[in-house]
Amino acid sequence: MTIRYLHTMVRVLDLDASINFFRLLGLRETRRFDSEEGRFTLVFMTPPGQKDAHVELTYNWDGDDGLPSDSRHFGHLAYGVDDIYATCQHLMDNGVTINRPPRDGHMAFVRSPDNVSVELLQNGEPLPKAEPWASMKNTGHW
Numbered sequence: 728m729t730i731r732y733l734h735t736m737v738r739v740l741d742l743d744a745s746i747n748f749f750r751l752l753g754l755r756e757t758r759r760f761d762s763e764e765g766r767f768t769l770v771f772m773t774p775p776g777q778k779d780a781h782v783e784l785t786y787n788w789d790g791d792d793g794l795p796s797d798s799r800h801f802g803h804l805a806y807g808v809d810d811i812y813a814t815c816q817h818l819m820d821n822g823v824t825i826n827r828p829p830r831d832g833h834m835a836f837v838r839s840p841d842n843v844s845v846e847l848l849q850n851g852e853p854l855p856k857a858e859p860w861a862s863m864k865n866t867g868h869w
Contacts, residue, residue, distance in 0.1 A: 734771065734781035735804060737843050742786040744840040746770060749782060751821050752806060752814075752845070757781070774806065803836070803844035811835055811849040812860060828863035832856055836869030844869055 739745040746756065754772040758781075761768050766788040771781045782804060808814040811829045818837055819825055826844075827836035832854035835847045 732779060734783045736783040736785055737804075737839070737841065738791055739784045739786050739839075739841045740791060741840055742768060742770065742784065745784050745786075746772070748823070748839045749784075751818055751823065754782065803846050805846040805848060807848050807850045809850055810854070811847055812854060812857060814847055815860070824866050825863070826867050826869035827865050828860050829854075830856070830861050830863065832860075838867070838869070 749772040754774050756770055757773040758771040759768065768786045768788070770784040770786070772784060773781050811832065811834075815825050815829055815835050815837075823837050825835055825837055827834070829835040829847070829849070833849045837845050837847065839845060
């Protein structure tokens, strides 16, 4: 048996806000499908140079009353970053709350506009502990 990872799908309420959030993480739109008949749009966001690491954003044109208010049942997406401090600062500068700051120089959590938990992990060894991150408290849940 052969199995190949294809993508992770998350439902979104505001397609533009969700696309912008994943762009802040460095992902780019690589494919889009609009279905007039099904009244939905699928947007595939992918990190540069990673052809098989898609997040599929599913947007239902007529709304999505079935979307849970807390997407923790999903788990989380995880991305490796070259500088976790710079990445978190970039996100904060653009209005994203750092729910679990990278106090250890290794791991942080943020939430998408649709409450999807996103884990950020430092590539390689953890960075040395540094302020303001080392003393920053958690915000909300992650």
